[in-house]
Amino acid sequence: MAARTEIKPMTADKIAAQLTDAVHEHRLQPGAKLREDELCEIFGVSRTIVRQSLRSLEFEGLLTIEKNRGAFVSKPTLKEAHEVFQARALLEPTTARAAAERANDVDIDMLEQHIEAEHAALAQDEAGLALKLSGDFHLEIARIADQNTIEQFLRQLISRSSLVIALYWRRRNALCESNAHHALLDAFRNHNGADAEELMKGHLLDIYSQLDLREREDGTTSLRDALKL
Amino acid sequence: MAARTEIKPMTADKIAAQLTDAVHEHRLQPGAKLREDELCEIFGVSRTIVRQSLRSLEFEGLLTIEKNRGAFVSKPTLKEAHEVFQARALLEPTTARAAAERANDVDIDMLEQHIEAEHAALAQDEAGLALKLSGDFHLEIARIADQNTIEQFLRQLISRSSLVIALYWRRRNALCESNAHHALLDAFRNHNGADAEELMKGHLLDIYSQLDLREREDGTTSLRDALKL
DNA sequence: TGAGCAAGAATTGTATACGATCCAACATCA
DNA sequence: TGATGTTGGATCGTATACAATTCTTGCTCA
Known part of the structure; x- marks a missing residue:
């Protein structure tokens, strides 16, 4: 198993690949926010590189970047x-x-x-x-x-x-x-x-x-459901 | 006709759109190099923005970015x-x-x-x-x-x-x-x-x-001329 | 109590500085 | 002469600094 803290600096591609896996495996749910500083710490690179990987994932449709608000895992309509x-x-x-x-x-x-x-x-x-x-x-x-x-x-x-x-x-x-x-x-x-x-x-x-493609409420319901209210 | 020197700063999207048009209209030939500094001067923005637009065009397949060498209009095989x-x-x-x-x-x-x-x-x-x-x-x-x-x-x-x-x-x-x-x-x-x-x-x-096998030499038209700026 | 607002913190957007790599021109030597 | 090495400039890659925006928190006042 690889060490958690890499010594070599990660490339933007590798970061994007790890984030992609996390989304594909549903460890990151749609709507989750990805803060740049947090990713910088995790991967040990500067924001320049992190932003590159976020951009590339936006192109793939995996993330949605809202101006001045940040990158979120996409929630397809x-x-x-x-x-x-x-x-x-x-x-x-x-x-x-x-x-x-x-x-x-x-x-x-x-x-x-x-x-x-x-x-x-x-x-x-x-x-x-x-x-x-x-x-x-x-x-x-x-x-x-x-x-x-x-x-x-x-x-x-x-x-x-x-x-x-x-x-x-x-x-x-x-x-x-x-x-x-x-x-x-x-x-x-x-x-x-x-x-x-x-x-x-x-x-x-x-x-x-097998998809339940009926209209449904926004993600706020998940919190309500989680609290069983 | 638009003025050569823009007052408002261009966004990465608009730069990408203009470059896309130039390629689609064959004012920029496959193989042409797009130097970052040159684009910075033309559009009046920093390299950060220019690089963003180049990245996005790479993802669309219009450009090919070679590490440490620069961005070139793609030459599909x-x-x-x-x-x-x-x-x-x-x-x-x-x-x-x-x-x-x-x-x-x-x-x-x-x-x-x-x-x-x-x-x-x-x-x-x-x-x-x-x-x-x-x-x-x-x-x-x-x-x-x-x-x-x-x-x-x-x-x-x-x-x-x-x-x-x-x-x-x-x-x-x-x-x-x-x-x-x-x-x-x-x-x-x-x-x-x-x-x-x-x-x-x-x-x-x-x-x-109507596709044919023959290859063409790349034109050496000035980047500024091709963009009509 | 709750809506509106203001100040400060947190976060993102952009420009710039600096280091690394590449390339072309020139010098050197067999 | 020609191949090879070297050096300086040009260009790209990354980190960082600063500006702009958003978000949070606490306050005021009806």
Whole structure:
């Protein structure tokens, strides 16, 4: 395990990556504020670097920077939630088809390991980690398809999906996830592009249908709920 | 015409927008270097702001920042060129369908004006401006479709398309462009989503098929001239 | 009691200073 | 002559200082 206090100065990219993981694993909730000075202390760099990483995460849609107020973990609206999954529905099925047709043995091994890691995380009740790994699985497919541009877009969409899930997920069990991923893996093993495309389409619809996309009150309710008033 | 020396300090966003226009209109060629000090003088702000805008343009794929060397207008590889149009082929036809079905009279007026502006630019032999307007036409469709997320991706894809065209376009006449746009406009007038989807698909394939392999030398036009300041 | 307000603290935005790296021109030597 | 080394200027990267804004807290007054 790495030491908590790094000796080498962190780069903006590494800080952004750590913050991204924290959001993906739901250790940082939508609406959480990220103060610059606090991050400076944690990572041992100046505000220049911290601000760089915050900016880059804003571009990815993970953070929202309000002028003179600071950086907050984004809270996607209902409309944005729909848009994210509509965009994924356009990009991912075709990408999965291409990936299934291109995948070699090393690629398939890697996907297997991803699924195993997901299982392990679930077994240890680390739902956040499992969710992040599930996102990585989708990204891995774009990588296998050798579509760098789409992979980049997908990275943003999966980031936002993580926020959407944090806000609008109905139930906590992500078990269905790994089943769908298993089915996809089989299609990859058979290099069956048509199957992979259909499975991905269904998988995305499945996630989408499990979102509670009704209107709801603002975050102030969470405090009220927490106090049971 | 705006004065050369601005009184109000420019924001990073406005600087990025002006640089974006310059690239889209091919006043800045792929490979051109953007020195920070020079931009500071031109826009009358400190390097902090200039660097912010350069970062944001890097994220959009318009610029490439090489560590300790500076920011350059990106030179997409042939693979990236293909990827850009493959991604557009996934996103735009469906978006055009949705837009055609949603478009109201104001939307259609706006598209008409876009096409007229394209014609006017071509008539005055301003190919660069016409190209930029052509890109805006595609963006406008995403806006009409009320798909903010896809519009954001499309913005990046169209930016990169502009670079691809600067590097790999076979012939200079963009006349075919406005014909295709005219046909799309008709489909919008009839709220015929299926037609719009097919026309967009064909339009993108048409552009794609006109890409060529040859590389170009980078122009050495003055940065200040390219920005018309 | 509660709304409005004012002063000070906390936080972010921007400019500048300084160190690190790169690059081009010139000098040196085989 | 040509390759290589060196030096000074140009340019970029990061830290810090200061300005602008927002937030908090406590006060006043109806």
